[in-house]
Amino acid sequence: MELAVDLAILTVREEQLQVLIIERDNEPFQGWPALPGGFMRPGEPLYAAAVRELAEETGLDAAPLHLEQLATYGDPDRDPRGRVVSVAYLALAPNLPIPRAGSDARAASWVPVESVAGRLAFDHDEILDKAVDRARSALEYTTLATAFCGETFTMGDLRGVYEVVWGVRLDPRNFSRKVVGTEGFVIPTKAKRAQDTGRPATLYRRGPATTLYPAMLRTKE
C-alpha cells in the first residue's frame, strides 16, 4: 500500500479564487490537470511530506504559508495503479508570482477554481471542493483571511479576500470597523499605501488572534 500527499493551494488573484494546478506528464491521467502531490518517503512525517512536495512541484517555500491537513482519501480504486491512500493538505497563499515549473518539469500555474472544477484527475475534484469549503469556513471563524495577503495589507486587500472567497459584496465601512474592533486580528503600522487615486490606506500586519469571536457573518444565502 502506498501513501501519498496531495496539495490544494489556494490564492486570490485577479479578483478570483485560484488554485495551483499542474499538468500530469505521466500515466495515469497523462495530460490532465491535477493537484500537485506525490508519494511519501519512508519515515517521513506527513507534514514534512507536504512541505517537500510543495517545494518540489511548485517551487514555493512553505514557511510563510498556512498549511493544514484537510482529509484523507482511501477509496480502493481512486488510483488505477493500485491502492494509494492520500492525505490531502490545504495551503493558503498570498498572491505570489506564478511559480516556476517544478523539478519534474510539470507545468504549474494558477487557475481559477471555477474553470477547473469537475475536470481534475483522480478524485482531485472532491479534494478541491473540500478545500474551498474549508477556506470559506476558515474566513468566518478564524483570522486566516490574512494568510491570503502579504506581510502587510490594506483593509481593502483584506476585504477583497472575503469578497472573492465568499462571492459577496461587503460594506467597506462596517467591514473595517469589525476587523479593527476584533482584538488581535490586525495591527496597524505607521506605513500607508497610496494607490492611483484616493486617500492612502493604512497598512496592517497580522495580529496574534487566530479565532474570531464573534464570527464574521456571511450573509445567509
Next chain:
Amino acid sequence: MELAVDLAILTVREEQLQVLIIERDNEPFQGWPALPGGFMRPGEPLYAAAVRELAEETGLDAAPLHLEQLATYGDPDRDPRGRVVSVAYLALAPNLPIPRAGSDARAASWVPVESVAGRLAFDHDEILDKAVDRARSALEYTTLATAFCGETFTMGDLRGVYEVVWGVRLDPRNFSRKVVGTEGFVIPTKAKRAQDTGRPATLYRRGPATTLYPAMLRTKE
C-alpha cells in the same frame, strides 16, 4: 507501512461527556487505556474499516451513529512497532447500554473524558482532544447535537447535550425557542414523555436540516 483506524466515540451519560475506552491487552502499552481501533485490511475503504472496527471492538452498530473522519496521524515514532499511519474517526452516539467487551476480549467501557485526558496510549490524547474540539464546534454550527440523543428526545434532553458538551448553563426557555424556530432542526411528535414530576415534555425527532444559520451561540468565554 501499516495503515490503521482509530475511533473516538463520544456520548453524553450521567451529565458528563464520556468516551469509549478499551484496555489494551497486548504490547505495546499493554494494560493502558486507549481508543478502540485496528489495522486496515487490504482493499478495504477507510470508512468501512471504521465501521468494522466499531463493531468488532465495541459491539456497536455504526448504522444509527454519526461517524466522520477526524484527521490522520503519521508521526514516524507514534507507534513503537514501526511506521503506522492512523486515520482517526469521530463517532457521536446516544446514551447506549454499556457495550460488551469486544471479540478480542478487551474491556470496553464509557469513561468521562476528563478522567482519561492525558493518560491514553500512543498519541490518543491528541486524537481525543481534537475529537472533543470538533464535537463542541459541531454543536455550534450543525444540528449534530441530535446525534447524542435517541430516536426521540425532549427539549430538555437536547439542552442537556449542549450544557454537558459546552460546560455551560443555558436558559431552557430561550433554548427551546431557538431550536423550534430553526427550520428543520427538530420535528415535534404527538408523543410526550412524563418524568418523575412536572409537565410532560413533547418528544421531538431529528429534522432534515444539517447546518445552523444562525449558529447556536456559545456564550463567549
Next chain:
DNA sequence: ACAAAAGTGTTCAATTTACACCCATGG
C-alpha cells in the same frame, strides 16, 4: 477643484438576553 478611496458617526432593524408568567402532571 475634482474624483476616488479611506475612515467616522449615526440611525434603524434584528437578534439575543433576562425574566415574569402560565401550563400540565405526580404525589
Next chain:
DNA sequence: CCATGGGTGTAAATTGAACACTTTTGT
C-alpha cells in the same frame, strides 16, 4: 394544592446593516 419541569410573552440590551458625511491623496 404544591413542587417541578415544560413552554409563552415581553421588554431591555446588544449587535448588525445601511448610509450620510468627513478626510486625504493624485491629477
